Amino acid sequence: xxxxxxxxxxxxxxxxxxxxxxxxxxxxxxxxxxxxxxxxxxxxxxxxxxxxxxxxxxxxxxxxxxxxxxxxxxxxxxxxxxxxxxxxxxxxxxxxxxxxxxxxxxxxxxxxxxxxxxxxxxxxxxxxxxxxxxxxxxxxxxxxxxxxxxxxxxxxxxxxxxxxxxxxxxxxxxxxxxxxxxxxxxxxxxxxxxxxxxxxxxxxxxxxxxxxxxxxxxxxxxxxxxxxxxxxxxxxxxxxxxxxxxxxxxxxxxxxxxxxxxxxxxxxxxxxxxxxxxxxxxxxxxxxxxxxxxxxxxxxxxxxxxxxxxxxxxxxxxxxxxxxxxxxxxxxxxxxxxxxxxxxxxxxxxxxxxxxxxxxxxxxxxxxxxxxxxxxxxxxxxxxxxxxxxxxxxxxxxxxxxxxxxxxxxxxxxxxxxxxxxxxxxxxxxxxx
Amino acid sequence: xxxxxxxxxxxxxxxxxxxxxxxxxxxxxxxxxxxxxxxxxxxxxxxxxxxxxxxxxxxxxxxxxxxxxxxxxxxxxxxxxxxxxxxxxxxxxxxxxxxxxxxxxxxxxxxxxxxxxxxxxxxxxxxxxxxxxxxxxxxxxxxxxxxxxxxxxxxxxxxxxxxxxxxxxxxxxxxxxxxxxxxxxxxxxxxxxxxxxxxxxxxxxxxxxxxxxxxxxxxxxxxxxxxxxxxxxxxxxxxxxxxxxxxxxxxxxxxxxxxxxxxxxxxxxxxxxxxxxxxxxxxxxxxxxxxxxxxxxxxxxxxxxxxxxxxxxxxxxxxxxxxxxxxxxxxxxxxxxxxxxxxxxxxxxxxxxxxxxxxxxxxxxxxxxxxxxxxxxxxxxxxxxxxxxxxxxxxxxxxxxxxxxxxxxxxxxxxxxxxxxxxxxxxxxxxxx
Numbered sequence: 001x002x003x004x005x006x007x008x009x010x011x012x013x014x015x016x017x018x019x020x021x022x023x024x025x026x027x028x029x030x031x032x033x034x035x036x037x038x039x040x041x042x043x044x045x046x047x048x049x050x051x052x053x054x055x056x057x058x059x060x061x062x063x064x065x066x067x068x069x070x071x072x073x074x075x076x077x078x079x080x081x082x083x084x085x086x087x088x089x090x091x092x093x094x095x096x097x098x099x100x101x102x103x104x105x106x107x108x109x110x111x112x113x114x115x116x117x118x119x120x121x122x123x124x125x126x127x128x129x130x131x132x133x134x135x136x137x138x139x140x141x142x143x144x145x146x147x148x149x150x151x152x153x154x155x156x157x158x159x160x161x162x163x164x165x166x167x168x169x170x171x172x173x174x175x176x177x178x179x180x181x182x183x184x185x186x187x188x189x190x191x192x193x194x195x196x197x198x199x200x201x202x203x204x205x206x207x208x209x210x211x212x213x214x215x216x217x218x219x220x221x222x223x224x225x226x227x228x229x230x231x232x233x234x235x236x237x238x239x240x241x242x243x244x245x246x247x248x249x250x251x252x253x254x255x256x257x258x259x260x261x262x263x264x265x266x267x268x269x270x271x272x273x274x275x276x277x278x279x280x281x282x283x284x285x286x287x288x289x290x291x292x293x294x295x296x297x298x299x300x301x302x303x304x305x306x307x308x309x310x311x312x313x314x315x316x317x318x319x320x321x322x323x324x325x326x327x328x329x330x331x332x333x334x335x336x337x338x339x340x341x342x343x344x345x346x347x348x349x350x351x352x353x354x355x356x357x358x359x360x361x362x363x364x365x366x367x368x369x370x371x372x373x374x375x376x377x378x379x380x381x382x383x384x385x386x387x388x389x390x391x392x393x394x395x396x397x398x399x400x401x402x403x404x405x406x407x408x409x410x411x412x413x414x415x416x417x418x419x420x421x422x423x424x425x426x427x428x429x430x431x432x433x
Numbered sequence: 434x435x436x437x438x439x440x441x442x443x444x445x446x447x448x449x450x451x452x453x454x455x456x457x458x459x460x461x462x463x464x465x466x467x468x469x470x471x472x473x474x475x476x477x478x479x480x481x482x483x484x485x486x487x488x489x490x491x492x493x494x495x496x497x498x499x500x501x502x503x504x505x506x507x508x509x510x511x512x513x514x515x516x517x518x519x520x521x522x523x524x525x526x527x528x529x530x531x532x533x534x535x536x537x538x539x540x541x542x543x544x545x546x547x548x549x550x551x552x553x554x555x556x557x558x559x560x561x562x563x564x565x566x567x568x569x570x571x572x573x574x575x576x577x578x579x580x581x582x583x584x585x586x587x588x589x590x591x592x593x594x595x596x597x598x599x600x601x602x603x604x605x606x607x608x609x610x611x612x613x614x615x616x617x618x619x620x621x622x623x624x625x626x627x628x629x630x631x632x633x634x635x636x637x638x639x640x641x642x643x644x645x646x647x648x649x650x651x652x653x654x655x656x657x658x659x660x661x662x663x664x665x666x667x668x669x670x671x672x673x674x675x676x677x678x679x680x681x682x683x684x685x686x687x688x689x690x691x692x693x694x695x696x697x698x699x700x701x702x703x704x705x706x707x708x709x710x711x712x713x714x715x716x717x718x719x720x721x722x723x724x725x726x727x728x729x730x731x732x733x734x735x736x737x738x739x740x741x742x743x744x745x746x747x748x749x750x751x752x753x754x755x756x757x758x759x760x761x762x763x764x765x766x767x768x769x770x771x772x773x774x775x776x777x778x779x780x781x782x783x784x785x786x787x788x789x790x791x792x793x794x795x796x797x798x799x800x801x802x803x804x805x806x807x808x809x810x811x812x813x814x815x816x817x818x819x820x821x822x823x824x825x826x827x828x829x830x831x832x833x834x835x836x837x838x839x840x841x842x843x844x845x846x847x848x849x850x851x852x853x854x855x856x857x858x859x860x861x862x863x864x865x866x
Contacts, residue, residue, distance in 0.1 A: 073506055073531070094798055095533065098506070100559070106603050124557060126533070126798065128836070168798035170539050174864075179851060184839050190846040191835065193795030197864065198848035205854035212856055218865040362626030365527055365559065365601035402624065403561070403836040406617050413623040415631035418612060421638035423645055431607075431630065432651040 017070065023059040024083035027051040027231050030333060038083065040145045040223070042230035050329060051231045053083045060279040065250055068242075068281075073098045075133055075239040081275060082239075083232055085140040092139035092169050094161075096132035097239050099124040101247040101395070106363035107376075111383050115254070115392040120244055121366050127164045128401035129157035129322075129369070130265065134236035135225055139165050141232035142223030149173060149222040153210045155203055156185060156322055157400055162225060163192035174222065176206045188404070237265045241272025244395055250282050254392035255343075257290045257379050259371045259399055260300050261323040263334030266291055269397075270337040288343040290388060291334055292378035294320035294370075295349040300331045304338065304345035311335070319350045319408045320370040322400060344387045348377040354408055356380070360398070367402030453500075454492055457516035460664050461487040463766060471516065473578045473656070475663035483762060484664045486516045493712040498683055501675075501714075506531045508566055508672040514708060515672075516665055518573040525572035525602050527594075529565035530672050532557040534680040534828070539796035540809075544816050548687070548825040553677055554799050560597045561834035562590035562755075562802070563698065567669035568658055572598050574665035575656030582606060582655040586643040588636055589618060590755055590833055595658060596625035607655065609639045621837070670698045674705025677828055683715050687825035688776075690723045690812050692804045692832055693733050694756040696767030699724055702830075703770040721776040723821060724767055725811035727753035727803075728782040733764045737771065737778035744768070752783045752841045753803040755833060777820045781810040787841055789813070793831070800835030 027036040031049025042051055063080045071077030075097030076085060085091045100121045108117035122130040135158070142150050151174040152162045159175045166173030175189055179198035190196045199206045213219050214227060223229045245252050252273050258266040270289050277284040293301045296318020303311045311331035316324035328334070338345055348356065353370055356377030361367050368376070375396050382388035402409075419425040426432050460469040464482025475484055496513045504510030508530030509518060518524045533554045541550035555563040568591070575583050584607040585595045592608045599606030608622055612631035623629045632639045646652050647660060656662045678685050685706050691699040703722050710717040726734045729751020736744045744764035749757035761767070771778055781789065786803055789810030794800050801809070808829050815821035835842075852858040859865050 100528065102601075106601075124559070126557070127800075128561075164794075164798035164800070166798075167795055168535075168539075170796075177848075179848070183843050186848060187839050187842045187846050188800070188836065190848060191791060191794045191800055191842060192798065193791060195850065195864075196848045197850045197852060197859075197862075199852055199854050201854035209854045209856075209859070213859065213865070216856065216865050358624060358626060361597075361624040362600055363603075365597035365599075365625065367560070367597070367621070367624055401836070403621065403834070406620050409620045409624060410616050413620050415610075415612070415619060415623060415629045417628065417630045419630060419632055421632050421634035421642045423642075423649065426630075426642070426646065429630075431628075432646070432649050 020080035028054040093136035094126035096125040123401035131161040135161040137236035138225035138233035147223040159189040167192040237268035238272040241269035263330035291345040352377040369400035372398035453513035456492040460484040526569035527559035529558040556834035564594040568594040570669035571658035571666035580656040600625040670701035671705040674702035696763035724778040731780040785810040802833035805831035
């Protein structure tokens with residue numbers, strides 16, 4: 001589908017102030033460098049490499065801190081650095097973003113980090129994961145391209161976000177999930193009253209089905225958020241990087257620990273900071289990017305350990321389901337960012353992930369899903385292994401909500417005391433003397 | 434316990450700007466009008482009536498919109514209108530508040546509301562309920578009074594919030610819950626690694642036990658958030674009212690629908706608006722307050738229907754567990770506010786509550802807990818009954834998160850389609866032609 005570019009520059013003035021010009025000038029293949037217009041394709045017509053949004057550095061250099069700070073308290077304050085949604089009237093969004101950057105002094109003390117530690121907590125987004133950022137960009141691009149419907153295959157966070165965006169906007173959506181998902185997970189997407197198609201098969205089967213479906217006449221008018229509009233979708237992750245820098249007082253942290261599923265989020269946080277430096281919005285103080293995976297799905301960690309440029313697919317297992325992508329599309333680019341910045345990659349097992357969730361909750365009050373347990377446990381491992389410098393400012397990402405992944409905690413977290421309703425029983429339990 | 438008043442006026446200047454003077458001048462009995470200093474008591478020494486914070490209207494009149502707007506994006510932007518937490522260094526808080534006010538055009542259209550409809554969505558708070566507002570005030574007051582520990586009896590939202598506040602601050606906390614809570618609910622509080630005491634008894638048994646415990650030597654240094662520091666705790670609910678007015682552009686909505694458990698939240702939203710008017714911050718355009726209860730726990734609705742000034746206790750049943758207070762302490766004051774403003778009270782049954790949750794999710798993308806289903810269903814009932822004027826601006830409150838109350842939806846919400854992983858199966862299901 002090739003249509004009018006979304007979010008083309010306008011001179012209109014809306015209630016939110018002047019509409020900024022679109023800094024995006026086209027798509028570029030990350031493999032061969034071929035360039036395209038702002039089209040609805042995710043693969044290069046020349047080499048099938050992944051397409052990424054290409055920006056005009058001159059347009060970006062015109063963006064100022066003041067302009068951003070005057071914007072709304074959500075991702076759209078960075079509209080002048082994004083490829084879509086410049087005019088508020090064009091946005092299809094739950095207005096995610098500007099999630100808390102929580103100072104984690106107690107966790108820092110336990111880990112021996114003296115340079116300052118923060119948790120970027122994306123469980124505060126409308127559907128409680130960072131996926132709201134990317135879906136807002138994808139859905140807005142879809143509207144700009146003239147698509148009538150949005151869709152995705154997912155087992156969790158992405159499904160919730162797509163259905164909720166569609167519900168708010170009154171846009172039809174089609175979410176495809178494996179039919180053996182836990183009933184609670186089904187409810188979280190089904191409650192929005194959009195089409196939820198349970199497929200008798202694995203997640204890979206579901207993905208294959210949506211790829212075939214995208215080629216049918218009936219779904220020609222459908223934006224599959226991480227397929228045909230993926231270049232726009234992926235740019236939503238940049239906003240997490242922008243926010244961290246702004247919330248630190250327009251400063252880039254020396255070190256950041258980022259979970260890796262497809263690897264896209266890691267590359268986009270790094271890209272966001274390179275853009276801020278290039279645009280003259282922050283100083284280039286240098287930074288190291290650290291990637292976190294679970295031992296049950298560690299293809300990027302394995303490639304890093306072995307010095308490979310390519311990533312060998314694995315069959316995912318383990319409790320960190322939101323990170324279980326065995327064949328990560330952006331793995332090589334994530335490796336590039338880690339190596340270029342002098343960072344590292346580490347993996348942690350399921351027991352460490354549970355401990356990571358508990359450590360984070362116990363010391364910060366942030367209740368993370370398993371992916372946040374992965375980054376917290378990897379942070380500990382990196383410090384203990386001497387790979388992360390404890391004297392430098394560090395940010396660890398939590399991308400989702402603990403209420404969505406209660407199961408791994410059911411057997412290990414419980415009451416500290418059990419008593420009868422009497423002071424005598426409290427005395428016997430040692431709670432009073 | 435009578436100690437130094439918390440948050441006494443200071444002239445220091447911190448990083449957040451000048452510390453505002455404390456507008457609170459004491460506590461006043463809502464029953465007999467007796468006045469007290471800013472002490473840690475919740476019942477009048479004269480008549481056992483409930484104590485409430487009393488403010489100096491002169492100090493409040495000095496507060497300006499500009500001063501508030503220059504504050505942080507959380508409840509503390511209203512510090513100059515609160516009894517504690519004026520100096521950021523004194524706060525014990527997860528920084529809740531400034532939750533989204535979501536424009537609900539699609540729900541308005543379904544209900545025939547033409548004057549504008551918004552949902553104030555407190556599921557966006559750190560532990561995903563409005564309780565973070567009150568616990569932040571209570572914990573800050575506790576610190577000011579010199580208490581060493583915080584505690585509560587709860588079956589859900591309050592327990593989560595107390596444990597998370599304590600975890601972030603490294604403050605010991607004691608949360609008492611009935612031992613037969615669902616395992617998922619136990620995990621949500623236990624994950625913070627604080628003392629969680631499971632009591633073999635009903636919620637009433639747990640409450641009685643904490644009242645006895647508060648009298649013991651070992652717990653003399655403990656603030657029970659909704660007992661000895663209740664006057665400060667309750668003021669946290671005012672911030673929901675302040676935010677609604679500010680987010681509407683410093684305007685009070687003509688109508689608001691508020692869930693009632695103890696009735697405190699309703700009285701405090703009304704109080705917040707009276708204060709804003711008295712301080713000259715908003716115009717007095719009048720407003721009507723509507724109270725929402727479930728049919729399983731409707732003592733305030735029954736009193737309203739019968740024209741009673743007192744509320745007759747009931748034994749709560751039904752799915753709206755966070756509203757199930759059978760003997761609501763602030764019921765008479767909630768009735769006063771409803772009657773004074775010309776509002777009304779309505780109740781809805783469990784099926785209507787589930788329908789309310791689904792209506793809200795389907796039309797706004799906001800996934801509410803059962804209490805939000807109550808307010809949404811009551812809104813519908815009030816419009817259909819001609820008690821709420823559809824031509825006037827209306828706000829409906831959602832006080833909590835749907836992920837915390839999945840159970841009532843498990844049997845009624847599910848996939849719209851079930852298919853095999855093939856285009857043929859999608860065709861048979863009518864998804865493609």
